[in-house]
Amino acid sequence: MTVPYRLHFAPDNASLCIRLALLELGLPYETVLVDRGQQGQRSAGYLALNPNGLIPTLETPDGPIFETAAILLWLADRHGGLMAGPDAPQRGADLKWLFWLSNTLHPALRMLFYPEKHDPRNPDSLHAASCTRITGILDVLSAATDADWLDRDAASAHGCYLAPMLRWPALYGGTTDWFDLTRWPRLVDFAHRVETRPASVAAAQAEGLGPTPFSAPRAPNPPEGSAT
Ligand SMILES: N[C@@H](CCC(=O)N[C@@H](CS)C(=O)NCC(=O)O)C(=O)O
Incomplete structure (x- = not known):
């Protein structure tokens, strides 16, 4: 990997949560499209990273991490921000x-x-x-x-x-x-x-989500891959 993180994603899938976090933290990352049309999440290569066959997976210098919340918590702990730290009252x-x-x-x-x-x-x-x-x-x-x-x-x-x-x-x-x-x-x-x-504007652009992706969503028009 030329950058520390590689996000296995499909547009408008749960990988969007991780893309948002990476962008919020200003972390360099690359993406690998999981082609859901071809059941890419069930390919041998993907299952080797995430045996559940679910998106997302984040490859990190410490190995692949799956489960959206685990990835978010790991990124927050590793880089600071996004969550109260271990000793904070919050x-x-x-x-x-x-x-x-x-x-x-x-x-x-x-x-x-x-x-x-x-x-x-x-x-x-x-x-x-x-x-x-x-x-x-x-x-x-x-x-x-x-x-x-x-x-x-x-x-x-x-x-x-x-x-x-x-x-x-x-x-x-x-x-x-x-x-x-x-x-x-x-x-x-x-x-x-x-x-x-x-970060949301950048994510919406990357995944073709339109100008109001969360308050008034419309069907995505992703530049690569399909949302389903
Ligand atoms: N518990 C998993 C759920 C992830 C999940 O539901 N991913 C969906 C896409 S949003 C998926 O991979 N669906 C394909 C399938 O179920 O085969 C997580 O948080 O990472």
């Missing part, structure tokens, strides 16, 4: 919400997008249940009094993770008319703040 709240994004919101979205993988016999009912569940999950986040990162101007690991996850339900997973971000004015404000950051 650390507990930051960890809590990062794990919540990873263990609660992200899996609920996966059930929405891939209901047939989670319940092959009743994918339609899982899809419907997922809409209700995601709405409730975002109700919880929107009401949280200790999720300071939602309201701050500064970049955060959480912001890099959440912003794409507010975009996807408006675009993917069958019917999308159930999802209306304006139900959560605090999240709309968050989306506006994130998408005007230079």
Whole structure:
């Protein structure tokens, strides 16, 4: 690698969270397109880096890292910024919400997008249940009094993770008319703040996401690869 980091990505996939973090931290990186149209995430070469066959993977000088939250936490710890450090009073709240994004919101979205993988016999009912569940999950986040990162101007690991996850339900997973971000004015404000950051503008350009990728998303038009 000529640069320290190599991001295996597909446009508008969870790799977008990592691209945002790399850009926020000003870190040099190169990208490798995982061609989802060809099931590139299941190729032998990719499985050697990430045996789960999921995007993203970040190659680092310490070896490949998979899992979006793990990569974000590792980058924050290694380079400083994006999260409260180990001894800061805010650390507990930051960890809590990062794990919540990873263990609660992200899996609920996966059930929405891939209901047939989670319940092959009743994918339609899982899809419907997922809409209700995601709405409730975002109700919880929107009401949280200790999720300071939602309201701050500064970049955060959480912001890099959440912003794409507010975009996807408006675009993917069958019917999308159930999802209306304006139900959560605090999240709309968050989306506006994130998408005007230079890192978001650069990421949106790299992946063809348009001018309002998080507050008013539209279908991507990526310069390379396909989002699905
Ligand atoms: N828990 C994983 C989930 C990643 C994930 O869901 N990636 C999606 C793209 S956004 C993927 O690889 N989908 C392809 C598949 O499920 O085969 C993480 O956080 O990295």
